[in-house]
Amino acid sequence: MSLKACILGLLSLRSMTGYELKNTFDRSVAYNWSSSGTQIYTALKSLEQKGLVKSDLVVQESKPNKRVYQITPQGKAYLEEWLKTPMEFQFAKDEFLVRVFFTNHIDDSQALQILEQHLALMERQVQELQNIRARVTS
Numbered sequence: 001m002s003l004k005a006c007i008l009g010l011l012s013l014r015s016m017t018g019y020e021l022k023n024t025f026d027r028s029v030a031y032n033w034s035s036s037g038t039q040i041y042t043a044l045k046s047l048e049q050k051g052l053v054k055s056d057l058v059v060q061e062s063k064p065n066k067r068v069y070q071i072t073p074q075g076k077a078y079l080e081e082w083l084k085t086p087m088e089f090q091f092a093k094d095e096f097l098v099r100v101f102f103t104n105h106i107d108d109s110q111a112l113q114i115l116e117q118h119l120a121l122m123e124r125q126v127q128e129l130q131n132i133r134a135r136v137t138s
């Protein structure tokens with residue numbers, strides 16, 4: 001997964017400072033993709049140099065000035081193209097798949113229980129991802 005695509009995706013939700021972006025990242029995308037604040041700021045600079053984001057300096061009187069980033073039309077096009085690009089094969093370690101591999105050692109009803117448990121876990125994960133998205137976009 002591309003850190004730049006993650007940043008563009010988050011900035012497509014709303015304009016943010018680097019600090020807000022890191023916090024939003026940590027409360028959403030970090031469940032699936034980790035990154036440090038330094039990596040995010042480096043990626044922001046690169047995205048701005050490529051014209052995929054732009055920033056405005058907001059002058060504040062009682063606080064330090066802040067830089068607010070927003071996605072550009074070119075950034076939206078890049079994000080859309082990234083989303084449409086087929087994913088590359090990645091071999092993942094997955095306990096569920098290992099269990100399925102060895103289900104020949106148990107009867108069919110027990111194997112079915114493994115599948116039903118996994119389905120319930122996946123449904124729970126979908127709900128949690130929907131909750132995360134709702135928190136980030138509100």
